[in-house]
Amino acid sequence: MTQAILSGLIIGSIYALIALGYYITHLATKTLNFGQGDTLMIGAIIGLSVFSSLKVMGLATIWAFLITILAVIVAQSIIGYLIERIAIKPLKNFDSISWILSTVALSIIGRNIAEVSWGKTVQPFPSPFGSNIIRFGELSIYPHEIFVLITTFIIITALFLMLRKSVFGKSLQAVAHNRDAASLMGINPRLIAIVAFVISTVLAGIGGIMIGPITNVAPFLGLALGLKAFGAAIIGGLDNPMGILIGGLSIGVIEQVVALQNSALKDFSVYFLILVVLIILPQGLMGKKVKEKY
Numbered sequence: 001m002t003q004a005i006l007s008g009l010i011i012g013s014i015y016a017l018i019a020l021g022y023y024i025t026h027l028a029t030k031t032l033n034f035g036q037g038d039t040l041m042i043g044a045i046i047g048l049s050v051f052s053s054l055k056v057m058g059l060a061t062i063w064a065f066l067i068t069i070l071a072v073i074v075a076q077s078i079i080g081y082l083i084e085r086i087a088i089k090p091l092k093n094f095d096s097i098s099w100i101l102s103t104v105a106l107s108i109i110g111r112n113i114a115e116v117s118w119g120k121t122v123q124p125f126p127s128p129f130g131s132n133i134i135r136f137g138e139l140s141i142y143p144h145e146i147f148v149l150i151t152t153f154i155i156i157t158a159l160f161l162m163l164r165k166s167v168f169g170k171s172l173q174a175v176a177h178n179r180d181a182a183s184l185m186g187i188n189p190r191l192i193a194i195v196a197f198v199i200s201t202v203l204a205g206i207g208g209i210m211i212g213p214i215t216n217v218a219p220f221l222g223l224a225l226g227l228k229a230f231g232a233a234i235i236g237g238l239d240n241p242m243g244i245l246i247g248g249l250s251i252g253v254i255e256q257v258v259a260l261q262n263s264a265l266k267d268f269s270v271y272f273l274i275l276v277v278l279i280i281l282p283q284g285l286m287g288k289k290v291k292e293k294y
Contacts, residue, residue: 012252021200035107037226043205080201125212243286
């Protein structure tokens with residue numbers, strides 16, 4: 001049970017990282033990238049391709065991994081920019097839901113391109129930290145899993161500080177509060193939207209590098225991960241980053257604990273939890289209550 005909880009925290013931290021991408025784009029534009037899972041998959045594929053190529057060239061593992069991270073960040077930044085330009089900007093009337101279909105369409109196109117160019121087979125993603133198991137009493141953990149926990153903690157902490165303390169974070173909150181007033185104060189809402197989507201896709205790409213050595217890589221990798229990350233955002237509250245973190249960790253722990261008893265109920269437990277939370281607390285565990293007028 002303790003091992004399952006530890007594994008759940010590791011996977012759940014990745015869910016939370018991806019889900020924070022939903023939070024940032026929703027805060028800036030009131031829209032979501034429903035292809036977030038597939039952007040994670042693309043990041044994982046790019047990461048595996050670059051890392052494998054550099055290793056074949058004889059580059060040291062640590063340098064190969066650092067260059068891989070940089071390459072994924074650059075590639076995902078371009079993808080995030082294109083998503084905002086192609087799927088969001090032309091649909092400025094956010095009262096409609098056209099952007100939902102446009103982001104889904106882009107994700108399907110990206111997945112099909114990955115299948116054609118990469119193939120449908122599952123490929124192992126070798127961890128740069130080796131495969132030796134570290135034991136703490138009865139607990140077993142891989143070095144890569146320690147890397148996931150530490151890196152996710154650093155990224156989420158930096159993200160919280162950026163949103164609370166930086167000029168961009170304050171500008172993002174100003175645009176979320178009142179777009180027109182923010183424009184009058186010299187803030188460029190369109191630039192904020194672009195940066196928000198870039199950050200969102202970069203977070204997904206880093207999540208792909210993290211989860212690749214745990215689950216391996218394939219073009220269909222991102223669909224389930226994207227849905228569970230969205231579930232984490234819904235459970236925690238889409239407008240509350242701390243709630244999203246709690247939601248991601250909760251989903252990870254619950255699915256691993258249930259899988260310990262019956263692996264066939266692993267996904268069922270996650271989506272059942274989402275349904276229960278939506279019925280009892282539609283705004284999420286820590287989301288703001290909004291009165292609807294009919």
